[in-house]
Amino acid sequence: MPTVKPKPAKPKAAKAKSRRRTGRKLFQHDRALGVRFVAGADEAGRGCLAGPLVAAGVLFDLERLGPREVRALSVLNDSKQHTPEAREALYPVVLRIATRVAVISRGPRGIDSRGLHRTNIAALRDALVRVAAGHDDVLCLSDGFAVGDLGGLEGRAIVDGDATSAAIAAASIIAKVTRDRFMHRADDRHPGWEFATHVGYSTPEHRLAIQRQGVSPLHRLSFQSAAYQQLAL
Known part of the structure; x- marks a missing residue:
């Protein structure tokens, strides 16, 4: 059999340069839409066992974004592609450059009563309308999801939008940082569940904590999970 040579790895400098260009590509996508204002919405915490669902909306006025602003957000990307420290660094930059920012939070009991998907869609829609x-x-x-009637505003769902659109990526940063800060504060109010570590997601440590001491007021009782199978809810 012929020998297949592995592709050479990209030098670290090339990888860093590629990351610096991410935000520029996202803004190029938004400019290509042919409108002056682009609003993006994304959420954090949809798949969690505990804590709120937080949606954010970010509005960019593309006519007022010059090279300096785009350079400041050159590393902008889907929040999952950043470390917590990088997200915290981007958070005030987004707030400074965006024309308008809105945050919508929906708590566990609202999620339990209305259902996760309906709550998520409504929160995204409210965030977009506000900005x-x-x-x-x-x-x-x-x-990802179409959000329905926006009161006369034109809407569009973008698959993998947080890695495609600058406005959605910025919203993902705002939503994730806002929610993580809340869960870190919740760790002090509800000790024992280690919310500061897993921020409500279904990790082995989180499931063990539920088995050990039950659920907290922040847990979503309607969420189907193996962590709840042994519990009388």
Whole structure:
């Protein structure tokens, strides 16, 4: 059999340069939409066992974004591609450069009563309406899911939107940082579940904590999980 030579790995400098260009590519996508204002919405905490679902909306005025602003957000990307420290660093930059930012939080009991998907869609829709209302020549983008009627605003769902659109990626940063900060504070109020470590996601440590001491007021009782099978809820 012929020998297949492995592809040479990219030098570290090339990888770093590629990461610096991420934000530029995302803004190129949004500019290509042909509108002045682009609003993006994304959520954090949809798949968690505990804690709120947090949706954020970010509006960019593309006519007012110059090279300096784009350079400041050159590493912008899906929040999952960043370390916690990098997300914290991007958070105030997004707040400074965005025309408008909105955060919508939905708690565990609301998720239990209305259902996760309905709660998620409504939160994304509310975030987009808050940042885009009152603006002409605006397009509202949501990550993955169409959000329904936006009160006359034009909407579009983008698959993998947080890795495609600058507005959605910025919203993912705002939503993730906001929610993580809340869960870190919740760790002090509800000791024993280690919320600061897993921020509510279904990790082995989190499931063990539930088996050890039951559920907290932050847990979603309607969420189907093996962690709840031994518990009388």
